[in-house]
Amino acid sequence: MTDHSDIARNLSEVKATIARCAAEAGRAADDIALVAVSKNHDADAARGALAAGHRLFGENRVQEAEAKWPLLKTEFPDARLHLIGPLQTNKAAAAVRLFDAIETVDRPKIAEALARHMNEQGRRLDCFVQVNTGEEDQKAGIMPAEADAFIEACRTQYNLPLVGLMCIPPLEDEPSLHFAFLREIARRNGLTQLSMGMSADFEIAVQFGATHVRVGTAIFGARS
Numbered sequence: 001m002t003d004h005s006d007i008a009r010n011l012s013e014v015k016a017t018i019a020r021c022a023a024e025a026g027r028a029a030d031d032i033a034l035v036a037v038s039k040n041h042d043a044d045a046a047r048g049a050l051a052a053g054h055r056l057f058g059e060n061r062v063q064e065a066e067a068k069w070p071l072l073k074t075e076f077p078d079a080r081l082h083l084i085g086p087l088q089t090n091k092a093a094a095a096v097r098l099f100d101a102i103e104t105v106d107r108p109k110i111a112e113a114l115a116r117h118m119n120e121q122g123r124r125l126d127c128f129v130q131v132n133t134g135e136e137d138q139k140a141g142i143m144p145a146e147a148d149a150f151i152e153a154c155r156t157q158y159n160l161p162l163v164g165l166m167c168i169p170p171l172e173d174e175p176s177l178h179f180a181f182l183r184e185i186a187r188r189n190g191l192t193q194l195s196m197g198m199s200a201d202f203e204i205a206v207q208f209g210a211t212h213v214r215v216g217t218a219i220f221g222a223r224s
């Protein structure tokens with residue numbers, strides 16, 4: 001378990017690194033949001049980051065987030081939560097209720113379910129389309145060849161509040177190729193937000209235009 005002072009120190013180090021990489025890339029540090037990934041860590045770890053003033057978090061499982069975040073959100077009402085893991089249609093209603101953004105929209109069934117539950121609940125969540133830039137069988141995300149048509153469907157058919165794209169590069173690949181590829185798909189579709197970069201590669205992601213980096217281990221320590 002990582003104690004609160006370690007979490008506060010890690011957070012300020014990651015933020016300083018983001019600011020340095022942004023400056024090197026001629027970007028404003030404020031244009032890059034740090035999504036602190038608290039998955040597999042208990043509520044007390046998240047509370048450590050909240051106590052240090054951080055407000056934006058990512059979780060990859062709806063059920064785990066439901067166990068942790070309702071109470072944390074009553075303690076810190078301005079905390080914001082992004083879903084960064086695969087979503088099943090039977091969890092879409094709960095996801096719309098709890099999260100503030102969904103970064104993993106990757107197929108028509110999920111787009112339809114999210115749109116329907118947002119309408120029913122009167123909520124509009126920022127949505128990112130996840131692109132499987134490495135075309136890995138085991139990984140979620142729309143295939144690159146289908147991305148343009150799916151983005152169009154999200155906008156016109158499902159009327160989702162689409163803001164950007166997200167990717168998770170294959171472990172063994174050079175991440176910059178994937179970041180540049182994702183940026184190009186976003187550019188040609190008029191999308192401005194790019195969620196890319198994790199503990200191991202967020203510095204490169206900032207160079208390549210990330211607007212959201214998702215960092216877990218570098219803030220909260222290793223996951224059990």
Ligand SMILES: *Cc1c(COP(=O)(O)O)cnc(C)c1O
Pocket residue numbers: 037039060084085168197198199200214215216217218
């Ligand atoms: C776990 C996870 C992260 C954070 O990974 P770290 O290497 O711990 O920074 C980022 N994005 C997604 C989608 C994840 O599942």
